[in-house]
């Protein structure tokens with residue numbers, strides 16, 4: 342089966358979810374682009390968007406429409422060539438409308454799994470539950486006569502376990518996107534000892550066509566990305582708890598401070614508590630629960646997460662893409678309050694922000710903002726100057742940032758010594774392209 346034949350009938354499981362909707366968008370575009378190529382005119386391309394939530398699927402179609410239009414606007418020259426035989430498409434907006442129509446026409450939103458029984462390729466992006474993944478993939482395989490290939494987006498379950506338990510020998514690999522898949526360039530590729538070479542070759546080719554950067558990870562629970570993120574998040578929770586005790590301040594103030602340090606001082610796109618909210622407190626807890634039994638020398642859990650879950654505060658995103666409240670409360674793209682686990686209510690930022698900022702101290706004047714630095718050619722010099730100033734500062738915020746930076750480096754190095762990542766470069770690329778960091782964790786900025 343050729344690359345194109347493989348992509349003529351595809352299913353995405355969990356298509357209305359955060360990751361599934363991004364995978365669906367990218368795949369729908371790749372399939373439509375193939376269908377527009379001269380040799381493929383007239384061939385049918387089918388992409389089943391499978392999800393249990395009909396409401397979620399309606400939201401997905403709205404998301405697709407908006408995103409495909411943005412994509413089309415950026416490639417009108419290419420589209421004009423592909424639609425050269427269409428005299429009725431004159432203006433750019435005619436061509437854009439037609440492309441949006443064609444992409445949406447490939448997508449079949451359905452709530453029944455049976456749609457996947459005809460597919461040659463199945464992307465799995467359902468919730469992080471090993472038994473559910475194994476059951477779904479095993480059932481599809483039994484009912485599908487095509488010997489389909491399975492690309493799982495699991496964040497944490499070792500692929501060889503899914504392979505063995507679902508009986509998919511050689512036909513499954515980990516193809517792990519990062520949130521949001523349409524923006525983050527990373528795909529972690531995880532093969533088992535049995536994955537067929539042709540399955541891996543296809544995966545690499547497909548990732549290349551999606552303009553993604555592949556980083557191979559060894560098949561260890563959490564892989565490289567979550568191996569770093571989960572430990573970094575646990576460190577954030579431990580630091581906040583310790584700070585609250587040491588300074589005798591309520592935990593919500595310490596959460597604000599650690600979040601600020603991890604965003605502004607470490608020059609990251611989001612503070613660590615905002616990132617946990619973005620991924621979902623429940624998802625972070627699921628991933629930690631999957632990873633924990635596989636690590637011997639660490640305890641991958643924190644009671645702050647358990648408390649948040651018990652109090653029903655879970656973060657994550659609505660189907661519209663809007664951020665749900667978690668550690669932080671969000672309004673119009675900003676956060677305005679922090680959750681107090683003792684009082685079980687949000688405390689307005691205005692009532693304590695100045696006091697906390699004062700405790701952290703002034704940021705050095707060499708400070709650089711994440712957004713302005715990521716595409717700056719002098720990025721490394723600017724970052725080095727700022728981090729050097731932090732090292733010579735006696736302020737609390739600077740000391741917290743240096744400690745955090747060193748911890749992040751140690752986590753990165755341990756991923757290599759534990760043989761999760763083959764080399765430090767892989768860890769750095771994962772954080773640069775999957776988490777949009779401005780610099781890799783294994784660096785000399787904080788030594």
Ligand code: 3HC
Pocket residue numbers: 408495496518519520521523524525566567570610611616620624662712775776777
């Ligand atoms: N789909 C498509 N495009 C999206 C999007 C989405 N869901 N979310 C944001 N974008 C686009 C915006 O439309 C905008 O595009 P434009 O430049 O063409 O206008 C662009 O991304 C930038 O968005 P914003 O200007 O709104 O905001 P930011 O500049 O702050 O970027 C962000 C948003 C890309 C989410 C950035 O804050 C970021 O990268 N944060 C870190 C996210 C992260 O760490 N992800 C990894 C999580 S871990 C994971 O996924 C693994 C899993 O297994 C748990």
